[in-house]
Amino acid sequence: MSVPVARRQLLARKGRTFAGIAGIATALLLVLALKAIFAGMEQRLTAYIDGSGADVIVAQRGVRSMHMTESALPERAARAITALPGVARARPILYVPATLERGDRRGLVYLIGEDPGDAPIALARGRRPGRGEIVLDRELAKTLRSPPGSSVRAFGRSFRVSGEVSGFTLISNAFAFVRRQDLAATLRSPGVVSYILVEAEPGVRPSELAERIDRAVPGVTASTREAFARSERRLVGDMSTDIVRAMILVGFVIGVAVAGLVAYSAALSQLREYAVLRALGLRARGALGLALAQVGTMVAAAFLLALALVWALAQLLPALSPLLSLAIKPGDVAQTLALAGAVALGAAAFPALRVSRVDPASVFRR
Amino acid sequence: MAAHSLVRIRDLSKTFGDDETRVEAVRGLELELERGEIVLVMGPSGSGKTTFLSMLGGLLRVSAGEIWIDDTDIAALSERELPPFRARAFGFIFQDFNLVAALSARENVEVALNIAGETGRPARERARSLLESMGLGERLDFPVEKLSGGEKQRVAIARAIANRPALILADEPTANLDSHHGAETMRLLRQLAKDDQTTVVIVSHDERLREVADRVLWLEDGRFKTLQALVRDPSCGMLIDPGEAPASIEQDGTTVYFCSRGCRDEFLAPDRTPGGYSEVEMRPAKEAGR
Numbered sequence: 001m002s003v004p005v006a007r008r009q010l011l012a013r014k015g016r017t018f019a020g021i022a023g024i025a026t027a028l029l030l031v032l033a034l035k036a037i038f039a040g041m042e043q044r045l046t047a048y049i050d051g052s053g054a055d056v057i058v059a060q061r062g063v064r065s066m067h068m069t070e071s072a073l074p075e076r077a078a079r080a081i082t083a084l085p086g087v088a089r090a091r092p093i094l095y096v097p098a099t100l101e102r103g104d105r106r107g108l109v110y111l112i113g114e115d116p117g118d119a120p121i122a123l124a125r126g127r128r129p130g131r132g133e134i135v136l137d138r139e140l141a142k143t144l145r146s147p148p149g150s151s152v153r154a155f156g157r158s159f160r161v162s163g164e165v166s167g168f169t170l171i172s173n174a175f176a177f178v179r180r181q182d183l184a185a186t187l188r189s190p191g192v193v194s195y196i197l198v199e200a201e202p203g204v205r206p207s208e209l210a211e212r213i214d215r216a217v218p219g220v221t222a223s224t225r226e227a228f229a230r231s232e233r234r235l236v237g238d239m240s241t242d243i244v245r246a247m248i249l250v251g252f253v254i255g256v257a258v259a260g261l262v263a264y265s266a267a268l269s270q271l272r273e274y275a276v277l278r279a280l281g282l283r284a285r286g287a288l289g290l291a292l293a294q295v296g297t298m299v300a301a302a303f304l305l306a307l308a309l310v311w312a313l314a315q316l317l318p319a320l321s322p323l324l325s326l327a328i329k330p331g332d333v334a335q336t337l338a339l340a341g342a343v344a345l346g347a348a349a350f351p352a353l354r355v356s357r358v359d360p361a362s363v364f365r366r
Numbered sequence: 367m368a369a370h371s372l373v374r375i376r377d378l379s380k381t382f383g384d385d386e387t388r389v390e391a392v393r394g395l396e397l398e399l400e401r402g403e404i405v406l407v408m409g410p411s412g413s414g415k416t417t418f419l420s421m422l423g424g425l426l427r428v429s430a431g432e433i434w435i436d437d438t439d440i441a442a443l444s445e446r447e448l449p450p451f452r453a454r455a456f457g458f459i460f461q462d463f464n465l466v467a468a469l470s471a472r473e474n475v476e477v478a479l480n481i482a483g484e485t486g487r488p489a490r491e492r493a494r495s496l497l498e499s500m501g502l503g504e505r506l507d508f509p510v511e512k513l514s515g516g517e518k519q520r521v522a523i524a525r526a527i528a529n530r531p532a533l534i535l536a537d538e539p540t541a542n543l544d545s546h547h548g549a550e551t552m553r554l555l556r557q558l559a560k561d562d563q564t565t566v567v568i569v570s571h572d573e574r575l576r577e578v579a580d581r582v583l584w585l586e587d588g589r590f591k592t593l594q595a596l597v598r599d600p601s602c603g604m605l606i607d608p609g610e611a612p613a614s615i616e617q618d619g620t621t622v623y624f625c626s627r628g629c630r631d632e633f634l635a636p637d638r639t640p641g642g643y644s645e646v647e648m649r650p651a652k653e654a655g656r
Contacts, residue, residue, distance in 0.1 A: 001480035002489060003473045005466070012468035276464045279425055280525075281453025281481045283446075360452075361425040363464055364416045364537050 005277075006293035009270060017298065020262030024302035024343065025309065027254035028336055032310040034247045035332040038240045040325035044170050045236055046229040048112065053120040054091070054197035055206040057228045058213055058220050064231040066095055066110070066195070073220060075191045080217050086204035087213075091118040092193035094183045100136075100152045100176065102144040108173035109140065111154065113183030118197075121177070126163025129178050134159035138166045139322040140174035155186045169323055198222070252339060252346070255299075259347030263295045267351035271358055278360035288356040295348035303340040307333065372532055372565050373399035373422070378431035380417050380588075391417040393588040395431070401532070402563040404555065406570060406579035410604065414588040415569045416537070422567065423535045424452045435533065453482040457526030457564075461538035463518040465510040465525075471497055471517075472506040475525045482529045496524040500554070516547030523554055527564070534558065536568045540575060552578045601629035 010017045045067060049057065058081060059071040073092075081090040094113035099106055119128055126148040129135050134154075136146060141164050144152055151158045159178060168175035184190050200209045206224040213222035223231065267274075274287050314326035378395040381388060392414045399405055409415050420426035421441075422433060428441045435455055443451055458464075465474045475493035479485070484492070497506055500520040510518060519539065526534050536555065540548035556578040558564045568575055576582055584591045586607065596605045604625045608614070611623035613630035624630040 001477065002485040003469065003477045003480055005469065005477060008468040008473070009466075272464070273466045273468075276460075276466065277477070277481065278449070279423070279452065279458055280478050281449045281451075283449045286481070361420040363425070363458070363460060364420055 006290050006297060009266070009273075009290075010294055010297055013266065013269075016262060016266065020258060020298050021302045021305060023258030023262070024255050024299055024340075025305040027251040027258065027343070028303055028306035028340055029309050030254075031244075031248050031251040031339060032306055032328075032332065032336050033313060033326065034244055035336070036310055036314060036326035036328050037324060038236060038244065039327035039329045039332060041170060041240075042233040042236045043327050044167065044325060046232050047168055048110075048121065048175055049225060049229050049232065051121050052197050052225070053199060054225055055200040055204075056198040056210045056213060056222050056224055058090075058196040058198060058217070058222045059194075061219050061221050063221055064223050064228060065235055067232060067235050071095070071194045072189075073193050073196065075193050077217055077220060078193065078196045081196055081198055081213055084209075084212060084216055086201050086209050087198055088201045089199040091115065091197045091199075092180065093118075093195050093197060094180050094187070094189075094192075095194035096183070096187065097173075098154045098176075100134075100140070100144060100154050102146050102150070102152045105144050107140045107144050109136075109154075109176040110173060111183060112175060112177050113180035114177060115180050119177060121165050121168075123163045124166040126161070129159075129162050129182075131179060131182055132158075132160060133162040133178070135163045135165055135177040136161055137168040137174040137176065138164045139169040140176065142322075157186055196220075248339060252343060255302075255340070255343035256346040259295055259299055259302075259343055260350060262298065263291070263347050263351040264354070266294060267291055267355050271355070272363070274355050274358045275360055275362045278358060279363045284356045287358065288352050291352040291355040292344075292348045295351070296344050299340050299344040299347070303337060306336070371398040372401045372436060373397070374432070374434040375422070376432040376434070378418075378421065378433060379429045380414075380421060380426070381429045391588055392421070395588075395590060397583075397590070399533075399565050399567065401565055402559050404559045404566045404568065404578055404580045406568045406575050406582045407585055408570065408582060409585035413586045415585050417588075418585060419535055419537055419567065419569050422533075423456050423458060424448050450482075453478070454529055455531055455533060457529070457531040457534040459519070459522050459526050459534060459536035459539045461541045463510075463515075463522045463542070465518060465521055467509075467511055469510065470507045471502060471510055471513065471521045474510055474521055475528050478525045478528045484529075492528065493524070496528060497521065500524055514547075515543050516550060519543060519547065519551050520554070523551070523558075527558060527562075530562075532565060534564055534566045536566060536570075538570050538572070539568060540570065540572045545574075548572070548574060597623050599623065599625045599629050601632045 060073055063069055063071040075092060078090045078092040081087055096111050098109050098111040100109050116128065123135065124138055134152060141147060141161065146152050146161050148161050148163055151160050184192065198209065198213065200206055210222040210224050213220065278287055310328060314328055317324050317326055375395055375397040378392060379390065380392040381390050383389055395418065407415055407418065417426065421428050424440045431441065433440045438451065440448065440451060466477065469477060472493045475496055476489045479489040479492055494506060497503065500523065502517060502520055505513060505517060510521060513521065540551050543551060552575060555566050559566050582593065584593050584596060584605065591607055597608055598604065599606055600622060602625060606623055606625045608623045611625065613624040613627045615622050615630060624633065
């Protein structure tokens with residue numbers, strides 16, 4: 001039909017239509033925002049690995065991630081790896097979870113011990129840590145009120161803040177950096193490292209190098225940076241899957257309930273008009289199409305609104321709550337679009353059925 | 367079967383319900399309608415007028431009989447075949463106008479064209495030209511809710527004739543209009559029938575429509591009755607069939623018939639005001655059913 005009947009019918013009752021769109025958009029926004037929050041977490045979770053400059057990450061045998069994991073390797077493994085062909089550089093690091101304290105303020109951190117000159121992460125402020133010094137993530141420094149020059153305590157000893165990095169804060173914890181020898185002495189574990197970050201010589205493929213290290217060095221597992229980061233992200237994925245699934249279900253139920261209610265009340269109030277159109281010769285499937293088009297238009301508008309809102313949230317939220325960062329991934333948008341489609345179908349089913357069964361002879365009833 | 371008749375109805379019946387709830391709304395109707403003819407169907411409420419109109423318009427399935435529109439028996443059409451046939455063959459005019467409130471005047475006409483398969487610019491132009499011919503050129507893009515009753519009915523008539531139907535079915539087309547707009551609607555229907563040879567079937571209680579009708583049919587108890595045979599109840603004014611009148615009296619050598627014993631008692635009451643309804647139906651020549 002060249003007359004946009006469905007759109008006109010929606011616009012004729014703007015209040016109800018916009019309320020419906022807002023309700024569905026809220027449901028879709030819940031899902032989109034949660035997915036974006038987890039995607040943002042994933043990005044920050046692998047920020048250190050992504051910015052480490054390593055092509056291959058070597059851990060204790062069987063270990064393929066950092067978070068919620070422990071890895072202990074003899075320091076000599078780094079020397080053995082350095083001696084392998086194709087290796088440009090091998091940098092051992094220590095990695096331990098810790099609690100930083102300043103007065104009555106506390107912050108959970110992943111404490112990374114690096115050798116001087118090996119630290120790949122750019123500083124936002126101050127200088128690299130010397131002996132007895134620590135570099136904090138900027139947001140953590142704010143939480144602890146520890147600007148450069150102040151001190152924080154960890155493992156029963158004091159560290160002086162020498163600088164700050166940016167973008168290494170997760171929701172519940174952050175990254176902090178110290179000298180490896182300092183951390184080893186504090187932990188009383190000399191000669192032990194957690195991971196070895198390996199850089200390949202030019203022309204050497206990281207996967208080849210990882211296999212070579214696996215074969216040549218006993219007791220280690222070598223992963224390419226991409227594989228290691230993927231494994232890290234999977235951890236977040238494993239933690240968030242049930243939450244996201246529950247939220248998708250909630251979003252679906254709310255979306256179907258709101259869209260269904262609006263669509264059904266719209267269909268009921270328009271039954272007479274549908275009967276008239278049927279009397280004029282519109283087939284049942286034409287009436288069905290009109291009802292579906294109304295719901296589809298509403299859900300499509302709601303999806304676009306939700307997308308715009310989550311984009312705005314992604315811009316605003318880091319300023320309001322620096323611990324959160326939202327990352328909008330095309331895959332998540334596609335999944336939410338599929339959810340919106342399911343919402344539209346679920347919501348349209350009942351009203352469409354009602355409309356398709358309208359009796360054209362009812363036009364003569366008063 | 368007369369070859370020249372547009373509509374031929376044969377032994378048409380409609381029954382609702384079963385057993386104790388069984389109601390015969392229409393019984394054995396026979397009717398032929400010529401091209402360009404205006405037929406007014408009258409009758410008391412519940413007489414089967416709406417059922418008859420619904421079946422004639424292909425909106426309600428018949429229980430028995432045939433409805434031939436030209437060479438098509440619509441009673442034999444399938445559910446898939448009926449809607450496109452309705453779109454091409456019939457134009458509907460309703461008491462409440464039944465316009466789509468969300469659409470403009472032009473879109474209400476255009477949508478009927480769309481349903482019949484005519485879309486885009488040709489449909490828009492046809493809708494515009496029809497409305498302009500009805501004096502609604504200034505109201506093309508008005509929301510129909512902002513139109514007066516007369517304007518709404520003109521839009522409804524434009525919609526009814528948009529697809530150049532052979533038959534227009536009008537249900538109480540003047541009921542919601544004042545006398546001026548009612549007369550205007552009557553004039554338009556008359557013009558349609560005489561200029562375009564469109565057959566118009568009107569179901570109404572409005573006596574004014576007799577003026578434009580070529581024939582008046584009286585439908586009562588699901589059957590067409592000859593108007594000459596009907597008489598008025600002198601108490602309530604209702605037209606009744608003397609053969610089925612539940613009460614009657616002899617007065618001054620003639621029989622007076624009543625629709626109920628209550629009306630008879632009222633008529634015989636000593637304090638009854640003289641006058642009231644007494645005349646028998648007056649227009650036999652024009653109102654003979656075929």
